[in-house]
Amino acid sequence: MPKLCLIRHGQSQWNLENRFTGWVDVPLTEKGEAEARRAGELMVEAGFEPARAFTSVQTRAIKTLNLALESAGILWLPTTKDYRLNERHYGGLTGLDKAETAEKHGKEQVHIWRRSYDIPPPPLDDSSAFPSLTDRRYAGIDVPKTESLKITLERVQPYWEAEMVPALKSGDLLVAAHGNSLRALVKLLFGVSDEDITGVEIPTGNPLMIDLDDALNVTAARYLDEARATDLPSF
Numbered sequence: 001m002p003k004l005c006l007i008r009h010g011q012s013q014w015n016l017e018n019r020f021t022g023w024v025d026v027p028l029t030e031k032g033e034a035e036a037r038r039a040g041e042l043m044v045e046a047g048f049e050p051a052r053a054f055t056s057v058q059t060r061a062i063k064t065l066n067l068a069l070e071s072a073g074i075l076w077l078p079t080t081k082d083y084r085l086n087e088r089h090y091g092g093l094t095g096l097d098k099a100e101t102a103e104k105h106g107k108e109q110v111h112i113w114r115r116s117y118d119i120p121p122p123p124l125d126d127s128s129a130f131p132s133l134t135d136r137r138y139a140g141i142d143v144p145k146t147e148s149l150k151i152t153l154e155r156v157q158p159y160w161e162a163e164m165v166p167a168l169k170s171g172d173l174l175v176a177a178h179g180n181s182l183r184a185l186v187k188l189l190f191g192v193s194d195e196d197i198t199g200v201e202i203p204t205g206n207p208l209m210i211d212l213d214d215a216l217n218v219t220a221a222r223y224l225d226e227a228r229a230t231d232l233p234s235f
C-alpha cells in the first residue's frame with residue numbers, strides 16, 4: 001500500500017509577521033527551521049522511508065524539505081521541484097498585513113479571500129515589484145496574477161496525475177509544499193466538498209502521513225506531531 005507524507009513548510013518570516021505571502025520567496029524563521037528538523041525525526045520514528053520527494057520552487061518549502069531530509073539522514077533522496085506545487089498566488093493581497101487588511105475590508109471579506117474555494121483575491125497590480133514573482137525560475141511560465149484554491153487545484157491536480165501518481169508505483173513519496181497547494185491536494189485525495197475545504201487548516205512543519213490503497217483512496221491519515229494536529233477531513 002503506498003504512503004504519502006505531506007509537509008507544509010515550517011514557519012516563514014511572513015507567517016510570523018502575519019503577511020500574505022503567496023509566490024513571494026521568504027525565508028524560514030528559526031522556529032520554522034526547528035519544525036522542519038523535527039519533521040525529519042518524526043518521519044524516522046514513524047519508520048517512514050520515502051523513495052522520492054517533491055517540492056515547489058519556493059525557498060521555504062525547499063529548505064524545509066532539506067532540513068527534514070537531513071535530520072532523517074536521507075539528504076540523498078531523489079527530489080523533484082516544480083512550480084505547480086507553489087503556494088497559491090495571493091494576487092493584490094501579496095505583502096499586505098492580514099490583520100490590517102481585515103480592518104480595512106472587513107473580516108468576512110478577508111475570510112472569503114483566504115478560505116473560499118473559488119473566489120480569488122483581486123489581481124496583482126502590474127506596478128507591484130516583488131522580484132521573486134517573475135525571476136528566471138519562472139521563465140516560460142505564465143505567472144498568474146491571482147489564484148483561488150480552485151485555480152491552485154487546477155495546476156496541482158494535473159501535476160499529481162502526471163508526475164506523482166506514476167512515482168507512487170515505485171515507492172512512498174514525501175511532499176514538502178505550502179498551506180494552500182497542500183489543501184488542494186487534500187481536497188483531491190480525501191474528496192472534500194467545495195464547502196468543507198474552507199475549514200481545513202494545515203499546520204506548519206507537521207508531517208501528515210496518508211495511507212492509500214492501490215486505487216489511491218485514503219485508508220488512514222494522521223499528523224505525526226499529535227500535539228499540533230488539526231482536524232482532518234473524513235474519508
Ligand SMILES: O=C(O)[C@H](O)COP(=O)(O)O
Nearest residue numbers: 019020021022087114179
Ligand atoms: O501565502 C500565505 O500567506 C500563507 O502561506 C498561507 O496563507 P493563508 O493562511 O492566508 O492561506
